[in-house]
Amino acid sequence: MPELVAGCVAAGVRGVGLWREETAAYGLRRTAELCRSAGLPVTSLCRGGFFGADDWYDDNRRAIDEAAELGAPVLVLVSGGQDGRDLDGARARVGDAVGRLVPYALQAGVTLAIEPLHPMFCADRCVVSTLGQALDLAEPYPAQAVGVVVDTYHVWWDDQVWAQIERAGRAGRIACFQLADWITPLPAGVLLGRGLPGSGCIDLGRFATAVDAAGYTGPVEVEVFHELVWQRPGAQVLAATVAGYRSAVGDR
Amino acid sequence: MPELVAGCVAAGVRGVGLWREETAAYGLRRTAELCRSAGLPVTSLCRGGFFGADDWYDDNRRAIDEAAELGAPVLVLVSGGQDGRDLDGARARVGDAVGRLVPYALQAGVTLAIEPLHPMFCADRCVVSTLGQALDLAEPYPAQAVGVVVDTYHVWWDDQVWAQIERAGRAGRIACFQLADWITPLPAGVLLGRGLPGSGCIDLGRFATAVDAAGYTGPVEVEVFHELVWQRPGAQVLAATVAGYRSAVGDR
Numbered sequence: 271m272p273e274l275v276a277g278c279v280a281a282g283v284r285g286v287g288l289w290r291e292e293t294a295a296y297g298l299r300r301t302a303e304l305c306r307s308a309g310l311p312v313t314s315l316c317r318g319g320f321f322g323a324d325d326w327y328d329d330n331r332r333a334i335d336e337a338a339e340l341g342a343p344v345l346v347l348v349s350g351g352q353d354g355r356d357l358d359g360a361r362a363r364v365g366d367a368v369g370r371l372v373p374y375a376l377q378a379g380v381t382l383a384i385e386p387l388h389p390m391f392c393a394d395r396c397v398v399s400t401l402g403q404a405l406d407l408a409e410p411y412p413a414q415a416v417g418v419v420v421d422t423y424h425v426w427w428d429d430q431v432w433a434q435i436e437r438a439g440r441a442g443r444i445a446c447f448q449l450a451d452w453i454t455p456l457p458a459g460v461l462l463g464r465g466l467p468g469s470g471c472i473d474l475g476r477f478a479t480a481v482d483a484a485g486y487t488g489p490v491e492v493e494v495f496h497e498l499v500w501q502r503p504g505a506q507v508l509a510a511t512v513a514g515y516r517s518a519v520g521d522r
Numbered sequence: 523m524p525e526l527v528a529g530c531v532a533a534g535v536r537g538v539g540l541w542r543e544e545t546a547a548y549g550l551r552r553t554a555e556l557c558r559s560a561g562l563p564v565t566s567l568c569r570g571g572f573f574g575a576d577d578w579y580d581d582n583r584r585a586i587d588e589a590a591e592l593g594a595p596v597l598v599l600v601s602g603g604q605d606g607r608d609l610d611g612a613r614a615r616v617g618d619a620v621g622r623l624v625p626y627a628l629q630a631g632v633t634l635a636i637e638p639l640h641p642m643f644c645a646d647r648c649v650v651s652t653l654g655q656a657l658d659l660a661e662p663y664p665a666q667a668v669g670v671v672v673d674t675y676h677v678w679w680d681d682q683v684w685a686q687i688e689r690a691g692r693a694g695r696i697a698c699f700q701l702a703d704w705i706t707p708l709p710a711g712v713l714l715g716r717g718l719p720g721s722g723c724i725d726l727g728r729f730a731t732a733v734d735a736a737g738y739t740g741p742v743e744v745e746v747f748h749e750l751v752w753q754r755p756g757a758q759v760l761a762a763t764v765a766g767y768r769s770a771v772g773d774r
Contacts, residue, residue, distance in 0.1 A: 289645050307572040354723070355723055357681075361681070388641065388642065388682070389642070392678075393704055393706050394707075394724075399681075403681060426644075428641070428651070429609075429610075429651075429652075429655060443534070452645055454645050454646045455711045457710055458708065458709055459708065460712060471604055471606070473609070475765065515705065
């Protein structure tokens with residue numbers, strides 16, 4: 271955590287998205303103090319969700335508390351897999367669960383951001399598969415309480431995503447914008463197949479332009495999940511990330 | 523090939539979909555004669571497509587010829603990956619290529635069936651990712667020349683698929699209906715992760731009911747791509763397939 275924070279500050283990166291596990295490992299309060307004293311805002315906390323789990327309600331309230339303590343305006347929700355064969359039912363359950371969390375999130379000042387995950391995760395990680403679905407689920411609630419994540423890795427294949435980004439912008443619901451690039455072949459389990467920005471086949475610049483045009487002015491989070499990238503020294507990866515980002519979407 | 527054909531006949535399976543590689547290995551004419559003399563119709567030939575390849579035009583005409591020789595009414599098209607970062611362009615290229623093949627297909631009496639593949643294949647195998655897209659691409663051409671494939675494995679995650687199956691039925695464009703089940707975790711490369719019907723998370727019965735309701739009266743092809751299944755004796759796999767099929771969708 272100290273290496274990450276110092277690296278971001280040194281590289282001129284102006285914010286960082288954190289995950290709960292790593293934050294807990296370093297200590298929640300310690301992480302919050304570290305980021306605050308470094309002047310590095312926490313842009314989002316990943317992840318709440320998994321609404322099929324028995325303790326989803328308590329666990330998500332804890333995640334909201336953690337986001338609030340970190341000063342993160344956004345809790346990213348990975349909504350959980352299908353659990354059975356009733357996909358419509360599983361999707362409806364996500365909507366109900368988000369609704370139950372809304373009062374708590376509003377009170378904490380944390381926006382719940384529903385993240386559509388790539389359809390290859392529909393069975394086991396997230397039944398919300400498109401930006402349109404995420405927006406449908408968010409719609410009953412105030413935008414301050416429930417937004418969506420636009421993550422290039424998950425939605426790049428969708429020909430309807432451009433219209434849905436416009437829709438999300440009009441509704442003020444783009445709570446988080448994440449850049450990750452698609453590389454092949456996919457590894458077993460398909461979780462750790464994301465390359466550095468620019469190394470894959472996604473037109474990242476088009477997404478950056480689209481969220482800009484939709485009125486999004488928040489941070490851009492770059493996500494890289496890949497064993498080979500993770501084996502490299504952090505500072506080197508951060509430098510490559512910044513370079514890849516600049517080359518893919520320009521200076522913003 | 524003889525084992526396959528004899529097995530289907532013995533099991534009361536009334537047709538078989540073939541792949542080009544295996545057909546060529548046994549011999550095209552020999553395969554055609556084998557199926558004909560066994561009274562086992564070839565329901566489709568897999569696959570044409572891959573329109574990014576240099577020789578796509580000649581290769582697809584050969585595939586049409588092969589389907590005609592086998593008496594297969596349908597050539598399944600796997601349209602090819604993105605090849606660069608211009609996804610809209612790649613999709614438009616598929617439409618153009620299909621259009622160029624239409625006269626040849628009509629003359630041969632073979633329907634070109636555009637198969638939407640799961641979005642996880644968008645980069646490297648098929649830029650047609652939804653049934654809606656496949657129908658949009660087919661629309662300019664007569665239904666006799668260009669139809670679509672409904673393959674449960676590729677479209678089960680899509681909440682718009684039910685409306686698109688109705689649309690496909692109204693237009694008389696369901697050229698092929700394939701059942702395959704989704705199991706996790708996905709293997710590296712994600713090609714060989716399909717289980718026997720009933721072993722996965724797809725509501726196969728709902729799909730069978732939907733294509734029935736859309737007026738489809740053609741064969742149901744079961745596809746199983748899995749190393750562990752392929753290692754078992756053919757007759758055993760065929761019996762398990764028939765049992766899984768009956769249990770998942772009933773006697774039809």
